[in-house]
Every structure is written in C-alpha cells, then in structure tokens.
Amino acid sequence: xxxLTISLNGESxxxxxxxxxxxxxxxxxRRQILPGECLPSSRALALGLAVSRSTVxxxxxxxxxxxxxxxxxxxxxxxxxxxxxLQLPQEVPAVSVPEEEPAGTCRFDFDINxxxxxxxxxxxxxxxxxxVLREGPKLFRLGDPRGEKSLRCVxxxxxxxxxxxxxxxxQIVVGAGNDYLLMLLRVILGGNRRIAMENPTYKSAFLCFxxxxxxxxxxxxxxxxMRVEELKRSGADTAYVMPSHQFPMGSVMPLKRRxxxxxxxxxxxxxxxxxxxxxxEFRYRGKPIPALQGYDNHDRVIYLGTFSKSIAxxxxxxxxxxxxxxxxxxxxRGRDFSVTxxxxxxxxxxxxxxxxxxxxxxxxxxxxxxxKHDCLVAQLKGMAKICRVSGENAGLHVVLRFVNGMxxxxxxxxxxxxxxxxxxISDYDTSVLGQTASEGVLLGYASLTEEEIAExxxxxxxxxxxx
Amino acid sequence: xxxLTISLNGESxxxxxxxxxxxxxxxxxRRQILPGECLPSSRALALGLAVSRSTVxxxxxxxxxxxxxxxxxxxxxxxxxxxxxLQLPQEVPAVSVPEEEPAGTCRFDFDINxxxxxxxxxxxxxxxxxxVLREGPKLFRLGDPRGEKSLRCVxxxxxxxxxxxxxxxxQIVVGAGNDYLLMLLRVILGGNRRIAMENPTYKSAFLCFxxxxxxxxxxxxxxxxMRVEELKRSGADTAYVMPSHQFPMGSVMPLKRRxxxxxxxxxxxxxxxxxxxxxxEFRYRGKPIPALQGYDNHDRVIYLGTFSKSIAxxxxxxxxxxxxxxxxxxxxRGRDFSVTxxxxxxxxxxxxxxxxxxxxxxxxxxxxxxxKHDCLVAQLKGMAKICRVSGENAGLHVVLRFVNGMxxxxxxxxxxxxxxxxxxISDYDTSVLGQTASEGVLLGYASLTEEEIAExxxxxxxxxxxx
Numbered sequence: 057x058x059x060l061t062i063s064l065n066g067e068s069x070x071x072x073x074x075x076x077x078x079x080x081x082x083x084x085x086r087r088q089i090l091p092g093e094c095l096p097s098s099r100a101l102a103l104g105l106a107v108s109r110s111t112v113x114x115x116x117x118x119x120x121x122x123x124x125x126x127x128x129x130x131x132x133x134x135x136x137x138x139x140x141x142l143q144l145p146q147e148v149p150a151v152s153v154p155e156e157e158p159a160g161t162c163r164f165d166f167d168i169n170x171x172x173x174x175x176x177x178x179x180x181x182x183x184x185x186x187x188v189l190r191e192g193p194k195l196f197r198l199g200d201p202r203g204e205k206s207l208r209c210v211x212x213x214x215x216x217x218x219x220x221x222x223x224x225x226x227q228i229v230v231g232a233g234n235d236y237l238l239m240l241l242r243v244i245l246g247g248n249r250r251i252a253m254e255n256p257t258y259k260s261a262f263l264c265f266x267x268x269x270x271x272x273x274x275x276x277x278x279x280x281x282m283r284v285e286e287l288k289r290s291g292a293d294t295a296y297v298m299p300s301h302q303f304p305m306g307s308v309m310p311l312k313r314r315x316x317x318x319x320x321x322x323x324x325x326x327x328x329x330x331x332x333x334x335x336x337e338f339r340y341r342g343k344p345i346p347a348l349q350g351y352d353n354h355d356r357v358i359y360l361g362t363f364s365k366s367i368a369x370x371x372x373x374x375x376x377x378x379x380x381x382x383x384x385x386x387x388x389r390g391r392d393f394s395v396t397x398x399x400x401x402x403x404x405x406x407x408x409x410x411x412x413x414x415x416x417x418x419x420x421x422x423x424x425x426x427x428k429h430d431c432l433v434a435q436l437k438g439m440a441k442i443c444r445v446s447g448e449n450a451g452l453h454v455v456l457r458f459v460n461g462m463x464x465x466x467x468x469x470x471x472x473x474x475x476x477x478x479x480x481i482s483d484y485d486t487s488v489l490g491q492t493a494s495e496g497v498l499l500g501y502a503s504l505t506e507e508e509i510a511e512x513x514x515x516x517x518x519x520x521x522x523x
Numbered sequence: 524x525x526x527l528t529i530s531l532n533g534e535s536x537x538x539x540x541x542x543x544x545x546x547x548x549x550x551x552x553r554r555q556i557l558p559g560e561c562l563p564s565s566r567a568l569a570l571g572l573a574v575s576r577s578t579v580x581x582x583x584x585x586x587x588x589x590x591x592x593x594x595x596x597x598x599x600x601x602x603x604x605x606x607x608x609l610q611l612p613q614e615v616p617a618v619s620v621p622e623e624e625p626a627g628t629c630r631f632d633f634d635i636n637x638x639x640x641x642x643x644x645x646x647x648x649x650x651x652x653x654x655v656l657r658e659g660p661k662l663f664r665l666g667d668p669r670g671e672k673s674l675r676c677v678x679x680x681x682x683x684x685x686x687x688x689x690x691x692x693x694q695i696v697v698g699a700g701n702d703y704l705l706m707l708l709r710v711i712l713g714g715n716r717r718i719a720m721e722n723p724t725y726k727s728a729f730l731c732f733x734x735x736x737x738x739x740x741x742x743x744x745x746x747x748x749m750r751v752e753e754l755k756r757s758g759a760d761t762a763y764v765m766p767s768h769q770f771p772m773g774s775v776m777p778l779k780r781r782x783x784x785x786x787x788x789x790x791x792x793x794x795x796x797x798x799x800x801x802x803x804e805f806r807y808r809g810k811p812i813p814a815l816q817g818y819d820n821h822d823r824v825i826y827l828g829t830f831s832k833s834i835a836x837x838x839x840x841x842x843x844x845x846x847x848x849x850x851x852x853x854x855x856r857g858r859d860f861s862v863t864x865x866x867x868x869x870x871x872x873x874x875x876x877x878x879x880x881x882x883x884x885x886x887x888x889x890x891x892x893x894x895k896h897d898c899l900v901a902q903l904k905g906m907a908k909i910c911r912v913s914g915e916n917a918g919l920h921v922v923l924r925f926v927n928g929m930x931x932x933x934x935x936x937x938x939x940x941x942x943x944x945x946x947x948i949s950d951y952d953t954s955v956l957g958q959t960a961s962e963g964v965l966l967g968y969a970s971l972t973e974e975e976i977a978e979x980x981x982x983x984x985x986x987x988x989x990x
Contacts, residue, residue, distance in 0.1 A: 196835030
C-alpha cells in the first residue's frame with residue numbers, strides 16, 4: 057500500500073478533489089506510483105488528509121474514468137498499465153498569440169467588408185445556443201449533407217417571403233461560406249465551364265473561380281449591370297451576377313435587364329446564371345425587386361445567399377438554391393461531401409429565423425444602416441463639385457466618381473495622408489478581366505459610427521477639394 | 524393622434540412591453556396605423572393601459588430600433604414609411620420535420636461510424652461555449668483562412684506530443700471536415716494527379732477523389748498495408764493511406780512499410796503521401812507508433828486529422844498539416860478560400876485542448892472504448908470455429924473473416940435475420956478499384972453498450988454456427 061503525502065490547499069479555487077486527482081495523476085505519469093501498485097482505500101486517505109470520504113471518492117472516480125487506476129472489487133484501487141494513454145505535457149502554456157489582424161493605420165476606415173458589430177444580437181444568440189446545446193448527444197451525429205431538413209424548410213419559407221425565391225427544401229444546400237459552395241458547385245457542374253463576370257466584380261468570387269480552374273471572362277457593364285449583348289458574344293455558359301446590389305458598383309439591375317439575362321440563359325442548353333444575393337437585406341430606396349431566381353421559369357438560376365452581411369462574416373453559414381435541373385447532378389456527385397456546418401450552428405440559425413429574431417434583427421440593422429447611410433449621403437452632398445455618388449440605394453457601401461479630374465490613385469493617397477482609408481474600384485478588376493472602364497473609390501460605412509462618418513467625410517473633402 | 528385599444532394580458536408569459544410592441548407592429552404592418560400618423564405619448568398610453576410609463580417606453584424603443592416608428596423631438600412618435608422593411612408572415616409555424624435518419628430495423632447495429640454519444644463532454648463544452656460567446660463582437664469578424672493562429676499553435680503542440688507530428692502552426696489549415704480539406708487540396712495540388720488507394724479503403728475519401736476528377740487506382744494490400752511494389756508499378760503520384768489503423772481492414776502499418784512508402788515518395792519529384800489519421804487516438808495494444816509525418820524528411824507527407832471520431836462527427840472540425848514544400852502553393856491558390864469553421868467553434872476547441880479537457884476526454888473515452896473492445900474480443904473468443912478476428916489493436920471496429928466457408932453476403936443476411944447489423948468488407952471496395960481479395964464483415968462497437976455487444980455477439984454466434 058502506497059503512502060501518500062499530498063499537501064492540499066483549502067484556499068485554492070481548485071476544488072480539493074481536483075487537487076487530489078491532479079497529484080495522483082502526476083505521480084502515476086511520473087512513475088512515482090507504478091502500474092500494479094495499490095492505492096490507499098478512500099476511507100484511509102480521507103482520514104489522512106482530513107477531508108470527507110466523498111472528496112477522495114470523486115478523485116478516484118475521475119482517475120478510474122480516465123484509465124489511470126482500476127477498481128478491483130473487495131481488493132481496492134490499483135494503478136493501470138499506461139500503455140496507449142495520452143500524456144500531454146503537464147502545463148500547456150496559455151498561448152497568447154497576437155492575431156494577425158491587419159493593423160489599420162488610418163483612423164477612419166471606410167471598410168467595405170465591415171459590419172456594425174455592436175448590432176450582433178449576443179443576448180438572443182447566447183440564449184439560443186444554450187437551448188440548442190441542451191438537446192443532447194443527437195446534436196453531434198453527422199446529418200444530411202445538404203444541411204438539416206428543418207433548417208432548409210425555414211430557409212425556403214424565409215426566401216419565399218423576403219426575396220421572392222421559389223424553391224422547395226430539397227433544392228437547398230447549406231455550406232460554410234460562399235467560397236465552399238463555389239467549390240461544391242464545381243463538383244456538381246464540372247470544371248469545363250466558362251464563367252462570365254461583370255468588370256469590375258466581387259474579387260473573392262473571381263479568385264475562387266480562377267483557382268478552381270474555370271475559364272473566367274470579364275464582361276462590360278453599364279448602369280443596369282452586365283451587358284447582355286457582350287455576354288452573348290463572349291461564348292460564356294455561366295454568368296455570375298449580383299442583381300440586387302452589384303459589387304463594387306452598387307447598381308441595382310432593373311427588371312428589363314434581368315429578363316434579358318434570363319432569356320440568354322434559356323437560349324441554349326447548359327447555360328446557368330449564378331445569382332449572388334450577398335447584401336440584399338439592406339435596401340433604402342425604390343421598390344423591392346425580388347431575386348432573379350423568382351422570375352426564372354427555365355430552371356437556370358443558381359441562387360447564393362449568406363448570413364455574412366446580415367449577421368456576421370465569421371458565423372460561416374451560407375446556402376445555395378439549386379435549380380431542379382441540377383438536383384440529379386448534386387445527388388450523383390455532390391452528396392458524398394459531408395455538410396460543412398455543425399449541426400449545433402444549423403439549429404441555432406434555424407431557431408433564430410423561425411422564432412422571429414432574424415426579422416427583428418434585420419429591421420433593426422436596416423434602421424441602423426439607413427441612419428448611417430443617410431448621414432453619409434447628406435455629408436457627401438457638400439462634395440458635388442468633387443465627385444458624384446452612385447450605388448446608394450442599397451447595401452453597405454457607396455461609389456464615388458470624381459468630376460474634378462482627380463485620379464483614383466491620387467484620391468486614395470490623399471485620403472490616406474488625411475487618415476482616411478477608401479478603396480479604389482480598380483482593386484476589383486483584374487488583369488485577366490481587362491481594364492475597368494471607370495475609376496473611382498468605394499466607401500463602406502457599416503462599421504463606422506455616424507460621428508466617424510461625418511469626420512471622415514469632412515477630412516476627405518479637405519483632402520480632395522484643391523485639385 | 525391615434526386612439527389605441529390594446530387588450531393586455533397580465534397573466535401571459537409574454538411581458539407587457541412585448542405585447543404592446545407586438546400589437547403596434549401588427550397594426551402598422553396591416554396599415555391600420557398609417558405612415559406619418561402620430562402615436563399617443565408614452566405617458567398618455569401608459570395611463571390609458573394602466574401600466575408604468577417605462578413599459579410603454581420599452582415598447583416604443585423596440586419599435587424605433589426596428590424602424591417602425593421614429594421619435595421627433597418635442598413632437599412625439601410617428602409611424603415610418605415601411606418601404607424596404609422586411610415583413611415575414613406573422614406566425615412562422617414551428618416546423619416539425621421528421622429528420623431523415625436511416626431507421627435501423629436491426630436492434631443491434633454494429634455501426635462502424637458510431638461513437639459513444641454519452642461520452643460527449645456536454646458540461647465542459649457548454650461551459651466553454653458560454654465563456655467564448657462572452658468574448659464579444661470580435662468573435663464574429665472573419666479570420667485567417669487557415670484558421671485562428673492561436674488554435675493552430677495549440678494543434679501543433681498537441682500533434683507533436685500526442686502523434687509525433689512535427690510542424691509549425693504555419694503548416695496547419697483548419698477546415699470543416701475532411702471532405703472539405705480534400706476539395707481544398709485539389710485546389711492546391713491541381714487536378715491532374717493519380718491517387719493510389721488501398722483496396723478496400725475508406726469509401727468516402729474514394730468517392731470524394733473520384734468526384735473531384737482525379738484518376739483513382741486501387742493498390743493491393745497485405746497485413747502491413749499498401750503493397751509498395753504494386754504502388755511503384757501503378758504510376759500513381761499520390762498515395763492515400765491510414766497507417767495508424769487502416770479502414771476497413773484495421774491493420775496498423777509497421778515501421779518498415781512506412782519507410783518503404785516514404786522512400787517511394789522521395790524517389791520522384793511531386794509525389795505525396797496523404798496520411799489520414801482518423802482514429803489514432805484509440806489504441807489498446809502494442810507500442811505507440813508516431814504518425815508517418817514524423818518520419819518524413821523529404822517534405823512529402825500531407826497529414827489529415829479530425830475530431831469526428833475523438834469528439835463527435837457533427838462538430839465539423841478537421842485540419843491538415845501541409846509539408847513546407849506546399850505552403851507556397853497554398854498561399855498562391857488556397858488562401859483565397861475563406862475559412863470554413865466559425866471563429867466561435869475554433870475558440871471552443873482551442874480552449875478545450877489548451878485547458879487539458881481534451882486529454883482527459885480522450886483518456887476517458889479510451890477507457891470506455893477499451894472496456895467495450897475487451898468485452899467484444901472476449902465474446903468473439905467463443906467463435907474461433909466460425910471466424911478469425913483482426914484489426915483489433917486500435918480504433919473502434921474489428922474485422923471478422925470466416926473460416927467455416929460462409930460467404931460475406933450470407934453472413935450479413937443471417938445476421939440481419941437475427942436482428943443484428945454487420946457490415947460487409949466488399950461495401951468498401953468499388954468496381955473502379957477492382958475486386959477485394961478478401962471477404963468478411965466489420966463490427967463497430969463504439970455506439971453499443973457492453974450488454975448490447977454481448978447480446979449481439981451471442982445472436983451472431985447462433986446465426987452463423989450451423990454452416
């Protein structure tokens with residue numbers, strides 16, 4: 057029988073049973089107590105340590121459950137053979153790593169990817185998380201590769217009412233972000249496609265398409281979006297568009313152009329339109345236009361939706377609506393890829409939408425963004441001699457084009473010198489897509505306060521006016 | 524000024540302010556109160572409803588924050604123009620969808636993909652979740668495409684100590700499941716690779732490789748794993764192996780074969796080994812063998828790790844360790860794909876590992892699985908005349924091969940008739956990979972209790988013995 061000298065600290069935040077457990081575990085790992093040795097009975101050890109017997113029992117139970125000791129009935133507790141046991145270094149240091157956030161040197165960053173972080177519904181989210189975790193182990197079983205059926209039902213209903221998208225839950229595939237869904241689409245559609253994108257366009261999608269091995273072609277755009285005549289001549293078989301609020305130009309595609317696009321798609325077999333509806337939740341002016349998908353009578357639109365803008369980028373939940381014509385291809389090739397969003401996260405977002413929190417959240421965020429938007433637009437009124445504003449009817453950024461002869465590059469540099477970060481449109485075209493027709497800058501306002509917006513614009517005015 | 528008749532229910536679980544809010548919101552949405560109309564002052568409404576003024580103020584604040592009404596100083600509250608506001612149907616029905624779980628008709632399912640769900644550390648997981656959620660909005664900003672640096676540091680340390688993997692955090696990429704990581708690898712490596720897999724092999728990986736457009740070739744295996752001579756003749760440039768516990772055969776690749784494999788890889792430029800270390804955490808017998816990656820001096824091993832077996836399939840967190848030679852390719856092509864695991868989930872798993880919970884959890888699960896394993900192996904002893912057991916030194920399943928002339932198909936059918944589900948090895952080869960050399964069945968025991976294991980085996984014995 058081993059003699060044990062454990063010095064317990066009754067003042068510690070670590071419970072006594074945990075101290076006994078830690079001591080014994082370390083002694084066993086260090087081979088101070090050898091496999092096969094017998095430990096004192098819990099009664100004897102409790103007496104020796106002047107603690108209750110249940111405290112020692114808890115420590116012993118923990119050691120048994122982790123395989124350090126075993127209980128042999130009527131004989132006592134014996135140290136196990138440690139073969140196959142995991143032993144990590146006693147103290148894994150609390151790693152304090154400076155996260156590689158790009159350290160903005162500008163005080164006023166009109167970040168086009170930002171959101172209003174204070175708007176995140178922490179309270180509700182936390183409450184629903186706790187509620188979902190209580191559902192128990194079932195939650196951790198691998199689910200449907202398309203995402204949980206109950207979530208897809210809620211999404212189909214939301215998309216119908218909020219976006220005019222008409223689909224059944226069977227057409228929806230949930231995935232961890234748009235980039236992932238583009239990868240999955242490549243598996244479904246095959247890699248031999250020629251993708252048409254507006255120029256300038258959403259750079260991240262452009263890069264993903266390129267890395268996935270597609271041939272990508274830039275198509276010119278006017279105020280209504282992609283030029284369909286040019287698209288027809290291009291030989292592309294897939295058109296990627298953002299009809300609700302083109303990125304970066306901010307234009308909203310009018311109905312007529314949408315119809316032309318749909319007609320292009322149905323003109324030839326195998327043509328598809330990829331509709332990226334990334335920030336359609338926020339619209340400030342003009343009649344609501346349903347998604348392109350809602351007008352599609354020929355099964356040609358693949359609709360992409362995300363919670364990155366409407367909730368937060370890092371929650372990593374997106375979804376796509378496949379046309380019925382692609383379901384067979386998904387079943388054949390796509391279904392074998394497991395779902396990428398955890399079941400817990402799926403349940404949280406499902407509850408958030410179903411119980412009405414999402415509607416409230418969106419209306420609240422829209423009110424916040426509209427107020428910021430109005431503040432920005434009002435401030436920009438004073439700059440009519442310097443630049444024109446466009447793309448201001450929806451979304452979370454506007455476009456400025458200069459009328460005083462200033463180049464984009466000069467505007468960005470002068471702004472930076474004044475402590476203000478703005479983003480050049482030319483960042484969003486690429487050598488592959490050819491030269492952008494227009495120069496200008498983008499101002500995102502979601503992550504700034506109204507005071508910061510006012511101060512930022514006033515600095516821009518000062519920096520840009522003496523051209 | 525609008526006259527309002529709201530009937531409040533003091534007994535309801537819905538707070539009074541919420542009832543007022545709901546009533547007004549509905550009236551505004553139904554155009555019973557029109558844009559531009561003035562609401563009663565909160566003092567007047569409070570008086571009329573016999574509630575406190577702060578109750579009405581809360582309702583009004585909620586309506587203001589969601590954009591239904593606005594407050595004009597010294598004039599009162601006015602209903603807003605509803606243009607652009609989201610209005611979902613009042614009552615989204617609580618969707619009750621029967622989840623499409625495959626309804627097992629067998630009472631005793633030796634499921635090879637199961638885990639012991641009761642072992643999931645709910646208490647700790649929930650506690651850490653709550654702690655992580657308190658970190659606030661920063662958590663919802665999009666992070667490093669490889670995964671958070673702090674998580675990658677913890678993983679590098681864990682892999683070093685537990686698996687002998689030597690890597691820096693820069694080599695690690697976190698992703699939502701192995702299937703996703705295989706998609707990402709295709710982007711990094713390009714699609715023109717010829718993948719060698721053991722036959723039989725892990726079907727899910729085989730299907731993913733096929734759907735990703737790779738040429739996949741089956742290589743014969745012996746008790747040590749993939750036959751390297753055959754691999755050399757095959758013309759493959761990438762070998763997918765599971766050295767710690769081959770799926771489905773359960774064999775552990777000995778050191779000599781590992782060295783031959785590494786030598787094959789370094790013989791020619793551009794060759795890689797994909798090491799899938801899916802269930803190495805659970806080993807019951809024999810010396811621990813470090814991961815193949817740890818012996819790799821020529822930068823040829825891509826290591827895949829997952830928490831699907833060690834924690835739960837649905838948490839959707841995996842990672843890969845790239846050889847240094849592939850980092851440039853990742854930076855060039857892979858980095859543009861956003862991370863697929865939410866920052867919150869990354870923080871949870873990081874804390875779980877760093878604070879020692881993962882070590883405890885693994886040792887506890889190993890003790891549980893070892894006990895189930897020992898029970899299964901003891902039960903199988905009585906079946907020596909029927910079948911031989913193999914693959915029993917590690918992992919969560921064993922392999923039975925029949926010595927009484929029974930075919931795999933017959934064994935599966937007889938088992939099913941007796942209410943026991945077992946899995947044929949031939950399910951894991953494919954027509955493309957050619958015929959499997961050996962027949963037999965797989966028994967997973969992770970999700971069964973010891974009583975179920977005993978009863979299941981006793982039924983199998985009865986079903987199989989009169990051949």
